[in-house]
Amino acid sequence: MENKKNRASAWFxxxxxxxxxxYEQLEQDYAGPYCDLAPGKFERKSWRxxxxxxxxxxxxxxxxxxxxxxxxxxxxxxxxHGTFSEEFAKAIPGAEEDPRFWASGISLVAHPWxxxxxxxxxxTRFIVTTKAWFGGGGDMTPTFPDDxxxxxxxxxxxAACGKHDPEYFPKFKKWCxxxxxxxxxxxxxxxxxxxxxxxxSGDWDADFAFSQDVGRAFRDIVPxxxxxxxxxxxxxxxRDALLYKRGRxxxxxxxxxxxxxxxxxxxxxxxxxxxxxxxxxxxx
Amino acid sequence: MENKKNRASAWFxxxxxxxxxxYEQLEQDYAGPYCDLAPGKFERKSWRxxxxxxxxxxxxxxxxxxxxxxxxxxxxxxxxHGTFSEEFAKAIPGAEEDPRFWASGISLVAHPWxxxxxxxxxxTRFIVTTKAWFGGGGDMTPTFPDDxxxxxxxxxxxAACGKHDPEYFPKFKKWCxxxxxxxxxxxxxxxxxxxxxxxxSGDWDADFAFSQDVGRAFRDIVPxxxxxxxxxxxxxxxRDALLYKRGRxxxxxxxxxxxxxxxxxxxxxxxxxxxxxxxxxxxx
Numbered sequence: 001m002e003n004k005k006n007r008a009s010a011w012f013x014x015x016x017x018x019x020x021x022x023y024e025q026l027e028q029d030y031a032g033p034y035c036d037l038a039p040g041k042f043e044r045k046s047w048r049x050x051x052x053x054x055x056x057x058x059x060x061x062x063x064x065x066x067x068x069x070x071x072x073x074x075x076x077x078x079x080x081h082g083t084f085s086e087e088f089a090k091a092i093p094g095a096e097e098d099p100r101f102w103a104s105g106i107s108l109v110a111h112p113w114x115x116x117x118x119x120x121x122x123x124t125r126f127i128v129t130t131k132a133w134f135g136g137g138g139d140m141t142p143t144f145p146d147d148x149x150x151x152x153x154x155x156x157x158x159a160a161c162g163k164h165d166p167e168y169f170p171k172f173k174k175w176c177x178x179x180x181x182x183x184x185x186x187x188x189x190x191x192x193x194x195x196x197x198x199x200x201s202g203d204w205d206a207d208f209a210f211s212q213d214v215g216r217a218f219r220d221i222v223p224x225x226x227x228x229x230x231x232x233x234x235x236x237x238x239r240d241a242l243l244y245k246r247g248r249x250x251x252x253x254x255x256x257x258x259x260x261x262x263x264x265x266x267x268x269x270x271x272x273x274x275x276x277x278x279x280x281x282x283x284x
Numbered sequence: 285m286e287n288k289k290n291r292a293s294a295w296f297x298x299x300x301x302x303x304x305x306x307y308e309q310l311e312q313d314y315a316g317p318y319c320d321l322a323p324g325k326f327e328r329k330s331w332r333x334x335x336x337x338x339x340x341x342x343x344x345x346x347x348x349x350x351x352x353x354x355x356x357x358x359x360x361x362x363x364x365h366g367t368f369s370e371e372f373a374k375a376i377p378g379a380e381e382d383p384r385f386w387a388s389g390i391s392l393v394a395h396p397w398x399x400x401x402x403x404x405x406x407x408t409r410f411i412v413t414t415k416a417w418f419g420g421g422g423d424m425t426p427t428f429p430d431d432x433x434x435x436x437x438x439x440x441x442x443a444a445c446g447k448h449d450p451e452y453f454p455k456f457k458k459w460c461x462x463x464x465x466x467x468x469x470x471x472x473x474x475x476x477x478x479x480x481x482x483x484x485s486g487d488w489d490a491d492f493a494f495s496q497d498v499g500r501a502f503r504d505i506v507p508x509x510x511x512x513x514x515x516x517x518x519x520x521x522x523r524d525a526l527l528y529k530r531g532r533x534x535x536x537x538x539x540x541x542x543x544x545x546x547x548x549x550x551x552x553x554x555x556x557x558x559x560x561x562x563x564x565x566x567x568x
Contacts, residue, residue: 251558277567
């Protein structure tokens, strides 16, 4: 198991490095509105769980870029271990027997300035209690959905899933649609993607390879979608439409998102958790 | 009981009318930044519970003003009746015996443009199940707290409480501090005020008179506080401080506020409930 933990966390770090390079390249190449501003660069801050009073150990690195194409992109990689409270232990597979856990993962949220460039969210993680499983996914939230973008985004995950199990894509796509639904608005948060959790097929290497392929699929498709739209100018009305759309995003994250609420209620790193909040939002 | 219901709902409407006049007068008198814009006026929209699929009947009037002093003020008065779901009936006094309810109330949220003018929130309500009680309160959220404002705001409620019961003010002030606390940030939402619920002393007339005095105290103190600061100019940094403060306000409302979550999960009027959201918000 130590070897598996090391391989998973090393992959999340490697993926972070290549994703961050790709985002910095997009900032460099950007030629749209306000491109006279300097291109953004990621700033990395490391944090340790014990410094935050979270109990037990480990920590992570929060990489944030505020640029001219991206209003904010946050990429967290963390590898922590701790002990679930009695309340939470009941809800987590394998934790009722022993409340100790180990978890490593990468998460990303990117909020572009432009209403023509979709916001995206991605994460993959490996969790160990008395059980061990992978989870994660990626989804896209455009202000003005574009059929080609949506098709390409879904197809990238479909191809990644298809390499592993023909049932993965339809199952994980539906799981994403069901999960990222804003019940009180009766509307989806975005155009979907995939979402999976508790993945333990019995073949760890296969599950790890699948999570790697999900990460690569996200890393490779997203820049293509960005490049189609990123240099296009926008109007104030279009920017406002983005800001209102972000309001729905905030409603989802704070009312329904299990990861956000779980993190906030278990003494997680508040800044790292709420890095998913959009930089600017409007409600009407 | 019919007479009590009528008196309570008529008072909430009367209070709405006088509060709205007071807010419109403030818009008229405003002489600060952007005072070349036209002063705001409330726009009223009525809604009926049955049109929203909420079940049973009644409705309300949503009054919204977007002006030059107030980025947005929303004042809702609603008088509705319905039937609680089994799940909620357990949590509401007197509803387990019979899930039908009647409720009337006024609520107000005011978000000024200026970081020197505090945001305020106020509501009072009369709820009838097999029991009947008043609830409500008012609280203030300045970006830059001012000792005199805070003292005067608290003293206005202290005077209103003191006319009725010497225990009310300390009890309801603490209740407010405990309620409007953002646990994951370990910080209060604002500088407090009062909060009370399930008020049924056995003397309905006294409880009604108390709720009326709370409404008058709010109506009369708030313009005094506004007028002290409203014409003062602000910097972009001060405006950003207001927008970040509003982010904490949103976190509280969507993660912890019982009224918001209760409303969203019981088929309430989403627009009326989320009228409490600030018009513009930033997260850093």
